[in-house]
Amino acid sequence: MDFLNLVGNQVFSGLVRGALYFLVTSGLSLLFGVVGVLNMAHFSLYMIASYVTWSFSNLLQDYAFSFWAASILSALVMCGFAWIIERLIIKHVYERALPDQLFITFAMVYVFEDLTKIFWGSLPLVVKKPDILAKSLDLGGHSFPMTNVFVVVLGIAIGLGLWVLLAKTRIGRILRAAYSHKEMITALGVPIHRVYAIMFILSVLLVSIAGSAWTMMGIVEQGQGHSILIESFCVMVIGGMGSLVGTALSSVLCGMTYALAILFIPKMAPPLIFFLAGVILLIRPWGLMGKVGRPH
């Protein structure tokens, strides 16, 4: 019974991890699928979103809703920021060769990380939790921290929301068409660069939500993005680049793998995801749900 309890707890923590992976990776993966740019700076934007959330919640600290307001405001600010970067830099990247794209977004990593150091200093920061997230949820003798429940719910909600957006709306159809039939929709007169811009802003919106959610789970600090970067790449590769369902699937898979590995083979837990990604790259380079034979 005790053991089952332990496993149950680990399964839940795997879900939490999976939800976080999904929030961070979905934007990156969709951006790569639609636009064909692997944005290394995605994780710096993740960190910046956390810092911006901290700033707003600090500004509004007298109010009970400070965190929620801060999250929404930071999402807006990040979207604006994304629009500016898109106009200034990313716009020039679309047509370039793959290595150039990587180098440019890599240069952005360095610039962004240093700028956050200038703006927010290098001390770790903590965002005040709203009352409802400070409690924990009791379910059949188990007690789950509300923050974790919140992240899981958020992950599922965002996943469903994205699915509806992609499957049911006009812009979603265009985005999917840009993923699969680029020449065709260009020929149909869809302004492809505007689609790219929208996709970029959408990806930053997603990562900004992830950054805000992270402030409830841990501290905001320099190098926060680095710790998740490699795992997130692995999640993306395993799921298949550009596939929403694949990313969701592999997020849960990787989260679970990690959480259960911690229980049984603690030393091997972090590299296990890499090995998983390595195996997937060898036998199915396009990932679990990716499109076979994509030229990238």
Next chain:
Amino acid sequence: MPGLQLFDLVRGSNWRIFACGWFLLIILGLLLNDFWINIATEALIMSLFTISFSLLFGYTGLLSFGQGAFLAVGAYGFSLALVRFNIPFPLCLAIGLAASGLWAWITGFICVSLRGIYFAIMTVVVTQSTFYIIFQWYDFTGGDNGIQGIFPPKILCTPLYYYYFTLVVVTGAFFIFYRIISSPFGLSLMCIRENATRCLFVGVKVRRHIHKAFVMSGLFAGLAGILLAPFTRFVAPQMADWLSSSNPLFMGILGGVTNIWGPVLGAIAWVCLDAFVTGFTEHWPLIIGVILFVIIFFMPGGLTGLIGAWLKKSKA
């Protein structure tokens, strides 16, 4: 992309540049103080590290984010042999080199079947896995503590002598690198870079060639690691992570990856810039980022590209 003519800044001038550069580096050892000697040593080691990146990216067209893995394996193989097992110095060099070559050979099987972005991601996976293996294998590698107290033989302990030692080794390696890329094998690597499918039709064994190039590049990186370990007297698992692996990428781009002088020039510029900039500001990453932007957008060939264009203009 032009192939052979990019070897030379000015056609047929490689030997002259080589001789002048070597002479200059020897003289420099006598003129500089210890601080700048150390900077020069670091620049030499880093140029070797960049050569390993350039062989894969510049000549074979494979973007590797994982050179740090082989740097670390070389450095660890060398240091473990020296510190733990008290094996004599020259033998340690061979052990470190063998370790990095072996590791590149093994991981090569995984990497060489992939192209483009998948190759890049796979090398990240390899380098991070290497990092974790070193990090977790506490009993053998010392884990997070790394290995301290790596001293070369007494005679090499002074910065000046170690500088000359590095100079000799790096020169040798550079010469080998030159021979590799100007050989038929090097030509077929460039052919793979331009068009792998056509290469296959012509009869080049693409996979095997890439695997060979991968091992060679691993050996160069391992040699850089071996030189780095007694230079810093210390190795840490962080040598293998993806940030360390991105250093040769910057140096390569700064110098220009398709020119034989690019890695050397890039590493020298980079290390000197680092020493100069960190003297008055801590915002070195910001400066790197901006430099990288400028290079990619405005001077695609890096420093050697710039010099080449300037020479061409002054000739015309």
